[in-house]
Amino acid sequence: MLRAVNITKKFGENVVLSNFSHDFAKGKTTAILGRSGCGKTTLLNILMGLLSPDEGEVIREGRISAVFQEDRLCENLSASANIRLVTGKRLPEAKIAEELAAIDLQGCENKAVRELSGGMKRRVALLRALLSEYDILFADEPFKGLDEDTKRIVMRYFKEKTSGKTVVFVTHDNDECDALANEVITL
Numbered sequence: 001m002l003r004a005v006n007i008t009k010k011f012g013e014n015v016v017l018s019n020f021s022h023d024f025a026k027g028k029t030t031a032i033l034g035r036s037g038c039g040k041t042t043l044l045n046i047l048m049g050l051l052s053p054d055e056g057e058v059i060r061e062g063r064i065s066a067v068f069q070e071d072r073l074c075e076n077l078s079a080s081a082n083i084r085l086v087t088g089k090r091l092p093e094a095k096i097a098e099e100l101a102a103i104d105l106q107g108c109e110n111k112a113v114r115e116l117s118g119g120m121k122r123r124v125a126l127l128r129a130l131l132s133e134y135d136i137l138f139a140d141e142p143f144k145g146l147d148e149d150t151k152r153i154v155m156r157y158f159k160e161k162t163s164g165k166t167v168v169f170v171t172h173d174n175d176e177c178d179a180l181a182n183e184v185i186t187l
Contacts, residue, residue: 001026002047002136002166006056009042016042019056022185029167031181033174038187040170041069041140047168048138062135062166069140071125075114079105079124082113086132099127103157104150118145123154130161137162139169143176155179 002024009017016039024030032040045051047058048066065086073082080096087096097109103123113121122145129137142158143151159180171177177184 001059001061002168003059004043004047004056005059007043007046007053007058008055009039009046009051009053017046017053021056024166024168025182026166027164028182029162029169029180031177031184032168032170032187033172033177033184034187035172040172040187043187044138044140044168044170060136063133064136064138065129065132065134066137067126067129067139067142069144071121073113073121073125073128076112078110078112079116080109082124083128083131086128090133091131096131099131100124103127103154119147119150122146123150126154126158130158134165136166136168139167141170141172143171143173 004020004022007017007020008015020043032043034040042051046053047060048064049058049060074085079100080093083096084091093109100106100109105120105123108116108120113124116124126142129139143154146154155176
Protein backbone atom coordinates (compact mmCIF):
# COMPACT_ATOMS: atom_id res chain seq x y z
CA MET A 1 0.00 0.00 0.00
CA LEU A 2 1.17 3.48 -0.87
CA ARG A 3 -0.93 6.55 -0.22
CA ALA A 4 -0.11 10.26 -0.11
CA VAL A 5 -2.56 12.35 1.91
CA ASN A 6 -2.60 16.16 1.54
CA ILE A 7 1.16 16.49 1.08
CA THR A 8 2.48 20.04 1.17
CA LYS A 9 6.16 20.89 0.89
CA LYS A 10 7.77 24.31 0.86
CA PHE A 11 11.36 25.41 0.51
CA GLY A 12 11.37 28.88 2.02
CA GLU A 13 8.56 30.76 0.32
CA ASN A 14 8.56 28.39 -2.66
CA VAL A 15 5.61 25.96 -2.47
CA VAL A 16 6.71 22.84 -4.35
CA LEU A 17 3.73 20.60 -3.49
CA SER A 18 0.35 21.77 -2.29
CA ASN A 19 -2.19 19.33 -0.80
CA PHE A 20 -1.10 16.47 -3.06
CA SER A 21 -3.10 13.29 -2.47
CA HIS A 22 -3.04 10.02 -4.36
CA ASP A 23 -3.65 6.32 -3.81
CA PHE A 24 -1.03 4.44 -5.81
CA ALA A 25 -2.47 1.27 -7.34
CA LYS A 26 -0.97 -1.91 -5.90
CA GLY A 27 0.85 -3.94 -8.53
CA LYS A 28 0.73 -1.13 -11.09
CA THR A 29 3.24 1.34 -12.50
CA THR A 30 2.68 5.05 -11.93
CA ALA A 31 4.70 7.68 -13.76
CA ILE A 32 5.19 11.13 -12.28
CA LEU A 33 5.62 13.39 -15.28
CA GLY A 34 6.61 17.03 -15.43
CA ARG A 35 9.15 19.63 -16.43
CA SER A 36 12.40 20.10 -14.55
CA GLY A 37 11.99 21.77 -11.17
CA CYS A 38 8.26 21.03 -10.74
CA GLY A 39 8.68 18.83 -7.64
CA LYS A 40 8.88 15.30 -9.07
CA THR A 41 12.00 14.28 -7.15
CA THR A 42 10.77 16.05 -4.01
CA LEU A 43 7.54 14.02 -4.16
CA LEU A 44 9.46 10.79 -4.72
CA ASN A 45 11.74 11.53 -1.74
CA ILE A 46 8.70 12.20 0.44
CA LEU A 47 7.04 8.97 -0.70
CA MET A 48 10.23 7.05 0.16
CA GLY A 49 10.47 8.68 3.58
CA LEU A 50 13.74 10.46 2.83
CA LEU A 51 12.16 13.90 3.13
CA SER A 52 9.39 14.96 5.49
CA PRO A 53 6.37 16.86 4.22
CA ASP A 54 5.50 20.16 5.90
CA GLU A 55 1.89 18.98 6.03
CA GLY A 56 0.14 15.70 5.29
CA GLU A 57 1.31 12.13 5.55
CA VAL A 58 2.47 9.13 3.56
CA ILE A 59 1.09 5.69 4.32
CA ARG A 60 3.47 3.04 3.02
CA GLU A 61 3.58 -0.67 3.73
CA GLY A 62 6.16 -3.12 2.48
CA ARG A 63 9.80 -3.21 1.52
CA ILE A 64 11.11 -0.57 -0.83
CA SER A 65 13.85 -0.42 -3.42
CA ALA A 66 15.08 2.64 -5.25
CA VAL A 67 16.93 3.97 -8.25
CA PHE A 68 18.08 7.50 -7.45
CA GLN A 69 18.89 10.31 -9.89
CA GLU A 70 22.54 9.66 -9.06
CA ASP A 71 23.74 6.08 -9.46
CA ARG A 72 25.05 5.82 -5.88
CA LEU A 73 27.35 2.93 -6.66
CA CYS A 74 30.55 1.96 -4.82
CA GLU A 75 33.09 2.91 -7.48
CA ASN A 76 35.87 0.58 -6.27
CA LEU A 77 33.64 -2.50 -6.18
CA SER A 78 32.71 -4.60 -9.18
CA ALA A 79 29.30 -4.53 -10.82
CA SER A 80 28.48 -7.88 -9.17
CA ALA A 81 29.62 -6.69 -5.75
CA ASN A 82 27.41 -3.60 -6.04
CA ILE A 83 24.44 -5.84 -6.82
CA ARG A 84 25.28 -8.22 -3.95
CA LEU A 85 25.27 -5.26 -1.54
CA VAL A 86 21.47 -5.30 -1.71
CA THR A 87 20.75 -8.89 -2.76
CA GLY A 88 23.13 -10.61 -0.36
CA LYS A 89 23.91 -14.25 -0.99
CA ARG A 90 20.51 -15.15 -2.40
CA LEU A 91 21.72 -14.56 -5.98
CA PRO A 92 24.60 -16.72 -7.21
CA GLU A 93 27.28 -15.19 -9.41
CA ALA A 94 25.97 -17.03 -12.48
CA LYS A 95 22.52 -15.48 -12.00
CA ILE A 96 24.00 -11.98 -11.61
CA ALA A 97 26.03 -12.53 -14.80
CA GLU A 98 22.87 -13.67 -16.60
CA GLU A 99 20.95 -10.59 -15.47
CA LEU A 100 23.80 -8.27 -16.49
CA ALA A 101 23.84 -9.92 -19.93
CA ALA A 102 20.08 -9.34 -20.24
CA ILE A 103 20.72 -5.58 -20.24
CA ASP A 104 23.74 -5.80 -22.52
CA LEU A 105 26.41 -5.78 -19.80
CA GLN A 106 27.88 -9.24 -20.42
CA GLY A 107 31.45 -9.51 -19.25
CA CYS A 108 31.16 -6.59 -16.83
CA GLU A 109 30.42 -8.53 -13.67
CA ASN A 110 33.98 -8.35 -12.34
CA LYS A 111 34.90 -4.89 -13.61
CA ALA A 112 35.24 -2.11 -11.06
CA VAL A 113 32.37 0.35 -11.49
CA ARG A 114 34.86 3.22 -11.93
CA GLU A 115 35.89 1.56 -15.23
CA LEU A 116 32.33 1.62 -16.62
CA SER A 117 30.77 4.34 -18.76
CA GLY A 118 27.93 6.49 -17.42
CA GLY A 119 25.29 4.44 -19.23
CA MET A 120 26.79 1.19 -17.95
CA LYS A 121 26.78 2.51 -14.38
CA ARG A 122 23.14 3.52 -14.79
CA ARG A 123 22.23 -0.01 -15.81
CA VAL A 124 24.10 -1.50 -12.82
CA ALA A 125 22.24 0.88 -10.48
CA LEU A 126 18.94 -0.09 -12.07
CA LEU A 127 19.71 -3.79 -11.93
CA ARG A 128 20.73 -3.52 -8.27
CA ALA A 129 17.31 -2.07 -7.42
CA LEU A 130 15.36 -4.52 -9.57
CA LEU A 131 17.09 -7.60 -8.14
CA SER A 132 16.55 -6.64 -4.51
CA GLU A 133 13.52 -7.90 -2.61
CA TYR A 134 10.88 -5.19 -2.65
CA ASP A 135 7.16 -4.50 -2.68
CA ILE A 136 7.45 -0.92 -3.94
CA LEU A 137 10.06 0.33 -6.40
CA PHE A 138 10.84 4.03 -6.64
CA ALA A 139 12.85 5.15 -9.66
CA ASP A 140 13.99 8.70 -10.41
CA GLU A 141 14.65 9.05 -14.14
CA PRO A 142 15.80 5.43 -14.36
CA PHE A 143 16.70 5.55 -18.06
CA LYS A 144 18.64 8.81 -18.18
CA GLY A 145 21.93 8.71 -20.03
CA LEU A 146 21.04 5.67 -22.14
CA ASP A 147 21.15 5.75 -25.94
CA GLU A 148 17.90 4.87 -27.70
CA ASP A 149 18.78 1.25 -28.55
CA THR A 150 20.00 0.48 -25.03
CA LYS A 151 17.03 2.32 -23.55
CA ARG A 152 14.61 0.06 -25.46
CA ILE A 153 16.38 -3.07 -24.17
CA VAL A 154 16.45 -1.78 -20.60
CA MET A 155 12.83 -0.57 -20.64
CA ARG A 156 11.67 -4.00 -21.87
CA TYR A 157 13.69 -5.65 -19.07
CA PHE A 158 12.34 -3.15 -16.52
CA LYS A 159 8.75 -3.86 -17.55
CA GLU A 160 9.29 -7.61 -17.31
CA LYS A 161 10.98 -7.46 -13.90
CA THR A 162 8.41 -5.08 -12.37
CA SER A 163 5.32 -6.93 -13.60
CA GLY A 164 2.86 -7.20 -10.70
CA LYS A 165 4.93 -4.87 -8.50
CA THR A 166 4.02 -1.39 -7.32
CA VAL A 167 6.30 1.03 -9.17
CA VAL A 168 6.51 4.82 -9.00
CA PHE A 169 8.92 6.41 -11.44
CA VAL A 170 9.79 10.00 -12.28
CA THR A 171 10.30 11.11 -15.86
CA HIS A 172 9.97 14.01 -18.23
CA ASP A 173 9.62 11.65 -21.21
CA ASN A 174 6.13 10.93 -22.58
CA ASP A 175 7.43 7.87 -24.46
CA GLU A 176 8.52 6.27 -21.17
CA CYS A 177 5.04 6.91 -19.77
CA ASP A 178 3.41 5.34 -22.82
CA ALA A 179 5.66 2.28 -22.71
CA LEU A 180 5.58 1.56 -18.97
CA ALA A 181 2.90 3.38 -16.99
CA ASN A 182 -0.57 2.19 -16.05
CA GLU A 183 -1.27 5.72 -14.83
CA VAL A 184 0.42 9.11 -15.18
CA ILE A 185 0.43 11.94 -12.65
CA THR A 186 1.40 15.26 -14.20
CA LEU A 187 2.92 17.84 -11.85
